[in-house]
Amino acid sequence: MSTPRERLRGFIADTFFVDDFQDGDSFLRNRIIDSTGMMELVAFLESDFHVKVADAELVPENLDSIDNLVAFLAKKGVA
Amino acid sequence: MCGIAGFTIPQGLPAAARRERYGERGRAMVASLFHRGPDAQRVSLLDGAVLGHARLSIVDLAQGHQPMCDPETGVAVAFNGEIFNWLELKASLPGYRFRTTSDTEVLLAAFLARGIDCVKDFVGQFAFAVWDPRDATLWLARDRVGIRPLYLARTGEGVAFASEAKALFAGGWLAPRLDERGVVDAVHLWAPMTPRTQFDGVEALPPAHVACVKDGVVTQRRYWALDLSDGNVRRDLSMDEAKEAVRAVLDDAVTLRLRADVPVAAYLSGGLDSSLICALAQRRLGGTLQTFSVGFAQARYDERAFQQEVATALGTTHHVVEVQDADVGALLPEVVWHGEQVLVRSAPGPFLALSRLVRQHRTKVVLTGEGADEVFLGYDLYKETKVRQFWARQPRSPHRPRLFARLYPYLPLSQQSPEVLRDFFGIGLEHPEAFDFSHQVRWTNTGRVARFFSKDFAARVAAYDVTEAVRAQLPPEVQGWRPLARAQALEMATLLSGYLLSAQGDRMLMGNSVEGRFPFLDHRVIEAAARLPDRVKLDGLEEKAVLKRLARGLVPDDVLARPKFPYRAPIAEALVGPSAPEWCRALLTKPAVDATGVFDGGKVEKLVAKLAKATAAPSEADNMALVAVATTELLAHQFIHAPRAVPQAHLDAVSVEDGAVPAGGRG
Numbered sequence: 127m128s129t130p131r132e133r134l135r136g137f138i139a140d141t142f143f144v145d146d147f148q149d150g151d152s153f154l155r156n157r158i159i160d161s162t163g164m165m166e167l168v169a170f171l172e173s174d175f176h177v178k179v180a181d182a183e184l185v186p187e188n189l190d191s192i193d194n195l196v197a198f199l200a201k202k203g204v205a
Numbered sequence: 206m207c208g209i210a211g212f213t214i215p216q217g218l219p220a221a222a223r224r225e226r227y228g229e230r231g232r233a234m235v236a237s238l239f240h241r242g243p244d245a246q247r248v249s250l251l252d253g254a255v256l257g258h259a260r261l262s263i264v265d266l267a268q269g270h271q272p273m274c275d276p277e278t279g280v281a282v283a284f285n286g287e288i289f290n291w292l293e294l295k296a297s298l299p300g301y302r303f304r305t306t307s308d309t310e311v312l313l314a315a316f317l318a319r320g321i322d323c324v325k326d327f328v329g330q331f332a333f334a335v336w337d338p339r340d341a342t343l344w345l346a347r348d349r350v351g352i353r354p355l356y357l358a359r360t361g362e363g364v365a366f367a368s369e370a371k372a373l374f375a376g377g378w379l380a381p382r383l384d385e386r387g388v389v390d391a392v393h394l395w396a397p398m399t400p401r402t403q404f405d406g407v408e409a410l411p412p413a414h415v416a417c418v419k420d421g422v423v424t425q426r427r428y429w430a431l432d433l434s435d436g437n438v439r440r441d442l443s444m445d446e447a448k449e450a451v452r453a454v455l456d457d458a459v460t461l462r463l464r465a466d467v468p469v470a471a472y473l474s475g476g477l478d479s480s481l482i483c484a485l486a487q488r489r490l491g492g493t494l495q496t497f498s499v500g501f502a503q504a505r506y507d508e509r510a511f512q513q514e515v516a517t518a519l520g521t522t523h524h525v526v527e528v529q530d531a532d533v534g535a536l537l538p539e540v541v542w543h544g545e546q547v548l549v550r551s552a553p554g555p556f557l558a559l560s561r562l563v564r565q566h567r568t569k570v571v572l573t574g575e576g577a578d579e580v581f582l583g584y585d586l587y588k589e590t591k592v593r594q595f596w597a598r599q600p601r602s603p604h605r606p607r608l609f610a611r612l613y614p615y616l617p618l619s620q621q622s623p624e625v626l627r628d629f630f631g632i633g634l635e636h637p638e639a640f641d642f643s644h645q646v647r648w649t650n651t652g653r654v655a656r657f658f659s660k661d662f663a664a665r666v667a668a669y670d671v672t673e674a675v676r677a678q679l680p681p682e683v684q685g686w687r688p689l690a691r692a693q694a695l696e697m698a699t700l701l702s703g704y705l706l707s708a709q710g711d712r713m714l715m716g717n718s719v720e721g722r723f724p725f726l727d728h729r730v731i732e733a734a735a736r737l738p739d740r741v742k743l744d745g746l747e748e749k750a751v752l753k754r755l756a757r758g759l760v761p762d763d764v765l766a767r768p769k770f771p772y773r774a775p776i777a778e779a780l781v782g783p784s785a786p787e788w789c790r791a792l793l794t795k796p797a798v799d800a801t802g803v804f805d806g807g808k809v810e811k812l813v814a815k816l817a818k819a820t821a822a823p824s825e826a827d828n829m830a831l832v833a834v835a836t837t838e839l840l841a842h843q844f845i846h847a848p849r850a851v852p853q854a855h856l857d858a859v860s861v862e863d864g865a866v867p868a869g870g871r872g
Contacts (some may be wrong), residue, residue, distance in 0.1 A: 140811060141815065142656075143808050143811065143812065143830075144656050154625060155629075157649055157650060160629075160650070160824050160826055162822060162823075162825065163824050163826075166822065166824075185624070186625055186628065190625075
């Protein structure tokens with residue numbers, strides 16, 4: 127079973143067609159994901175990691191890089 | 206309006222040798238432009254140059270034959286377009302004995318009187334070639350904003366020119382190959398940056414330029430530049446004074462554009478600009494105006510209710526063509542064939558359907574509202590620039606980026622977090638004086654298409670700097686202008702001439718032999734607007750304020766009150782899934798895409814698979830990438846891999862002659 131980090135990276139590469147980025151790179155600032163893409167990302171978190179994302183959690187500190195996502199999932203009990 | 210083509214040849218050749226060497230090349234060039242001028246096609250073999258012309262008869266139907274020459278000097282012209290003030294010019298040229306009532310002869314007379322500087326007197330939309338045997342010089346000229354196209358190729362055999370690149374290929378001057386930098390331009394700027402085109406070796410004569418071809422050497426110079434500097438602005442002007450100034454010049458621009466020996470109709474989008482033009486035209490015509498509109502089967506793109514409301518209020522005879530998703534895909538090969546460029550939007554296609562409708566109603570001239578957004582600050586891009594400029598003064602302010610949520614209420618995340626807005630709209634905020642400050646967000650977003658480039662292609666173009674290519678084409682004084690003025694200059698140099706007037710304008714009109722006329726792009730209107738203070742154009746965040754004032758009472762209030770509705774057409778739903786045309790299934794495959802070499806076939810297949818899912822929610826980036834790939838493949842397919850042949854009937858139709866038609870001579 128691959129790690130959340132690997133699964134997230136695979137999802138980003140397959141969905142947004144970008145693979146040359148660092149785990150700390152901001153998705154928005156680097157135009158890796160736009161606002162429509164954020165919805166796809168949240169849908170992916172909910173379906174593949176079985177977590178619920180509340181509206182108040184839709185902030186860059188949780189979602190805007192691989193590192194932030196991994197930390198966010200860890201808080202939600204996914205490791 | 207018409208098509209022109211030609212090339213320089215050695216002087217002193219006997220007529221028979223000229224005909225043998227160059228007759229068929231000229232014939233092929235003009236025949237390839239048949240759609241631009243189905244009424245007559247002629248090639249003139251002159252001593253030193255070959256001029257060709259395909260004619261769409263609009264003024265002096267009986268006598269305006271081309272290429273036309275002055276019988277006394279032998280100066281000959283091939284002319285595409287209109288000089289709307291030709292009657293006034295004619296009155297100012299008493300030294301010339303006019304033999305026809307055509308505007309082409311006025312061009313000849315003006316050239317004889319003033320030389321190539323005659324272009325400065327022209328109010329119009331034109332591209333023309335003049336051969337002057339007195340000093341063996343070929344002159345080329347193009348209108349101020351690039352309404353009419355003109356391309357050239359410098360070859361070992363001479364200099365060739367034409368209204369469309371396909372004529373240069375038909376004449377055998379060069380083989381079609383993609384200009385890789387032009388592709389990079391297109392997926393950032395929406396069009397190749399003049400003089401670059403989508404084809405290697407084919408250059409565009411930039412708008413507002415003349416070229417002199419002598420002894421095989423081409424020299425170009427700019428003959429007009431728009432002054433958007435602060436010093437040119439009448440700061441104290443009130444809104445009422447501004448409105449009256451615009452009314453006078455715009456009304457005259459419309460009136461001049463109704464001059465024709467055939468009926469003039471109008472496009473009606475349902476927005477402010479075209480509605481205002483229709484209203485002014487209908488008053489001049491006394492109630493005989495015909496209007497033409499695009500309707501979309503998909504409600505999210507459709508504006509028929511507003512179009513009908515305006516048509517009813519103005520009492521026009523109204524016609525609509527309804528476009529289905531599948532039509533957009535089916536039209537795209539023709540769009541690319543005529544447009545000759547890589548696109549990031551599917552919106553030109555419906556305009557091809559619209560010009561077909563116009564032609565079916567035996568109409569060949571239409572007015573449109575094109576240009577108002579550039580000239581009177583209509584686009585969101587100008588508001589975005591204004592907000593970014595305001596924000597840049599206090600870059601740490603948590604409140605200022607929130608203005609973007611007001612500007613783009615449809616961005617789902619925009620209301621939620623200033624940090625997100627900062628990341629998305631804050632590019633280059635620390636350098637508001639940067640030459641491209643206004644366009645950084647758009648160019649960066651569009652540039653996401655580049656992630657689909659193949660590895661080899663990306664490596665080949667890695668050193669190419671799009672922004673520098675743009676900067677090199679703008680007059681140096683632009684750098685010193687205020688941000689909104691710089692934004693306007695950039696918008697006119699990239700999107701307007703490169704995309705809206707060409708791929709979505711001239712080419713989609715001429716594809717069905719229809720001439721467009723653009724009152725907002727009369728240079729007197731553009732110059733009058735440049736003298737207005739920004740506050741009457743972009744009032745706070747209200748766009749085109751002065752036009753809205755002017756339109757009150759002329760255009761229904763509903764149209765003035767509605768928010769700006771960007772014209773768009775379906776993309777993913779037209780090119781992927783059940784509505785997708787057959788060509789998509791053939792060209793959007795890994796082997797086909799890899800063979801062209803621009804994009805990565807594996808990524809393209811993944812994109813298509815992603816968008817084919819029933820649950821797909823295509824992002825802006827996905828849609829733009831899909832159109833860019835599809836149009837690149839169509840361009841490569843139709844011009845390089847399986848080039849279309851010029852139809853024999855069109856070749857046969859061209860008359861190849863040993864001289865030009867003397868003004869007033871036989872047709």
